[in-house]
Amino acid sequence: MPRTDHRGGTVDPTRFRTLLGRFASGVTVITYPGPDGVRGLTVNAFASVSLRPPLVLVSVDRASRAGRALGAVPFTVNILAAGQRDLAVHFAGGRRLSEVAWRGDGGGRRLAGCLAYVDCEPWSRHDGGDHVLVLGLVTGTAIGTGAPLLFYQGGFTAIADFPTEDHDRHP
Template identity: 50%
Template structure:
């Protein structure tokens, strides 16, 4: 059975994600960036993250050989996400150094500064592992992506308690406190 790429994309879009922009120095004067929702933490030792970049994007060939920053976007940065997704719509406020020598976006919820660690073939994408050199966290609410649309948590969201005992040296089993009733 052949898989319809449009229907597969629609199906995969039901996994809600945060929205990031991967930025790095370009070959010209301006830094470059690409909106990415395929981003994940990989390892704490060494500290690694993974981003999946479309082979056709300008950033794809650049991050293989130079530092890059993963900018986690804030709920009010929808237009910035669109800007780096191929619909330029604004002037961009840059932070000259996100921590590894790569530029970062002003106003993001988090900046994760990386140096290239490894890359792997991912079909029409390339999977880049970056070793984290520095990071910054800022207050705010995340910009989310689900079913082809941007979303935000809003003021009425009710977060579930988190039991982080799995991160303890004893290695206890993680069970969300909200499920223990």
């Protein structure tokens, strides 16, 4: 059933979700310190916000543990590689892995084998309806190579014919 938003428009939530599925996005795992060790969650709503200062944004369900914690603790955005589907499923609450491999750098929050890492300190939190928008001040990065893991139409995929070397960069 369509819902009326605060401006009077109507949007069918099922149709809107289907529409959003037509937008391919990268897949990240956000890791952060919890009371019993490092916690994480799979997120595809990640974006750059500013170069000066360097800021990124993640959108997290406000009812989740991460939705309550992020904005108060440092976090890392782990950008997943094409072969890391099982890791994405693990941190999305699906089939659990018996072991998760970690990198030694990044304050203990970097997952092994990712394409890139963005370490952040909390900058601000904003209302995003049923989600909270968390801005992080970038404090560290690492960049790898390879093809990204993508999320499209409710499933994981990869780019076909992705170059194995860094491709040409535009000035």
